[in-house]
Amino acid sequence: MIFIQWLYLALFFCIPFSVENLSLGFGINLPTEPIEMTIVVCLMFYWQQWFVMLKSIYKNPLFVSIAALSFFSWLSCINSQMPIVSIKYTIIETLHLVVFVLGIVLVQNETPKFFFKCIFAYTLSFVPLLLHAWCLQAQYDFVIDFSAAAMRPFYKDHPLYGAAIAFLIPFWGYFFLSQKKNVLPMLAKKVAPFVVLFLIIGLFLSFSRAAWFTFVLAFFFSAVFYCFRNKTNTLILVLVIFTAGVTVVVVGMFKIAQTTEAVKSTSLKNQILSTFNWTYDVANVERLNRYKCALQMFLEKPFTGFGNNMYKFSYFKYQKKEDLTRISLTHTVAFERLGTGGNSHSDYLATLTELGIGGFLAWCGVVFFALWFSVRKFLLERQAIFVVIFFALLTYVLHVGVNNFMHEEKISSLFWMCCGVILAASFSSKEIEPVHVL
Numbered sequence: 001m002i003f004i005q006w007l008y009l010a011l012f013f014c015i016p017f018s019v020e021n022l023s024l025g026f027g028i029n030l031p032t033e034p035i036e037m038t039i040v041v042c043l044m045f046y047w048q049q050w051f052v053m054l055k056s057i058y059k060n061p062l063f064v065s066i067a068a069l070s071f072f073s074w075l076s077c078i079n080s081q082m083p084i085v086s087i088k089y090t091i092i093e094t095l096h097l098v099v100f101v102l103g104i105v106l107v108q109n110e111t112p113k114f115f116f117k118c119i120f121a122y123t124l125s126f127v128p129l130l131l132h133a134w135c136l137q138a139q140y141d142f143v144i145d146f147s148a149a150a151m152r153p154f155y156k157d158h159p160l161y162g163a164a165i166a167f168l169i170p171f172w173g174y175f176f177l178s179q180k181k182n183v184l185p186m187l188a189k190k191v192a193p194f195v196v197l198f199l200i201i202g203l204f205l206s207f208s209r210a211a212w213f214t215f216v217l218a219f220f221f222s223a224v225f226y227c228f229r230n231k232t233n234t235l236i237l238v239l240v241i242f243t244a245g246v247t248v249v250v251v252g253m254f255k256i257a258q259t260t261e262a263v264k265s266t267s268l269k270n271q272i273l274s275t276f277n278w279t280y281d282v283a284n285v286e287r288l289n290r291y292k293c294a295l296q297m298f299l300e301k302p303f304t305g306f307g308n309n310m311y312k313f314s315y316f317k318y319q320k321k322e323d324l325t326r327i328s329l330t331h332t333v334a335f336e337r338l339g340t341g342g343n344s345h346s347d348y349l350a351t352l353t354e355l356g357i358g359g360f361l362a363w364c365g366v367v368f369f370a371l372w373f374s375v376r377k378f379l380l381e382r383q384a385i386f387v388v389i390f391f392a393l394l395t396y397v398l399h400v401g402v403n404n405f406m407h408e409e410k411i412s413s414l415f416w417m418c419c420g421v422i423l424a425a426s427f428s429s430k431e432i433e434p435v436h437v438l
Helices: 002-017 032-057 061-076 083-110 114-139 144-149 158-177 186-205 209-227 232-257 268-276 282-300 311-318 347-381 385-399 409-427
Strands: 019-021 028-030
Touching (some): 002 114, 032 409, 061 083, 083 114, 083 409, 114 409, 186 209, 232 268, 268 282, 282 347, 311 347, 347 409, 385 409
């Protein structure tokens, strides 16, 4: 198992700078996917542990939801317009689930707190890439428009690396605040405050509106839950008031922002206002176009879906002339960084369109039970790390409402790893961390 652990650390270290190679006639992420395949081969030698693990978790609603999502992904390949493409993506997705969920359950059960090292390994290679992006941005005076290209070819767009930063901050905040000396090596604990500051600056300089707002919302929801964890009635009341307050603010901002002036410049003020401008902001208007296409596609094939990863090949004919924008696409494009034809800008709509209602419900089940079990585990055992996991997961599940990350290994690997940690906590008799609250 030591060898597998080193493979996992190598994998997470390589994920930030992995790139897709098309020279073989099909896309393969190098060097990560070969490492994942090696891990799967090595895990096969632990078939007895697999049997015990599956026997223990097969009734867990989170595991059932993940298995159902995989089932509907494979089922959708039957009716896919491009079966080879759908099968290829489903194979990769299944590989991710085996490595980042089931494999993590086995390794985490063998070595509690192992996933901390995975977070550390990911950050270790991510930070230099972020520094490089800042150097490039500095050459353009940190203009907002350049942020989208700052991390290429490693991260296709700024929402992707902004989401990764938002996911990492809760864990590094925990490393900094935790009173337990054995969470990470002492050196890592000493640099934790600097890493947190570095990541917060990186989140800001990503200029990803979705990453900003989902991080802030996730932080406040997590903070409210943590502060009022022992007072259920007060917790519910505060959450209701907070939700109502957010709703009022959002509605007010929508009314203020629906002017052309809100999108005429790329100032920070207009960057924030443009988030709520769904009349003139071209990125938001194009999202509406994609959402409408997704809903029309779902109504045409509500049960079978169009096939895994088929939205970007199929939505063109569902666009209406009045919904098109200057960035709309009417045919597939050759540049991989632009995504073959663009995506639905929502993982929820993507599963609804590609996998049908069954796949959509399975994905919603994954989201709900991942959040539910992280909350439940904390309330029952007072292990603070599960609040952190809840915080990190919330940044992701909120963000994928307006962006597609399910096929992006850069961030989905972190999400699925946390699902594996949650399953491991219910499977293992060992604790991830001594019962301790910050």
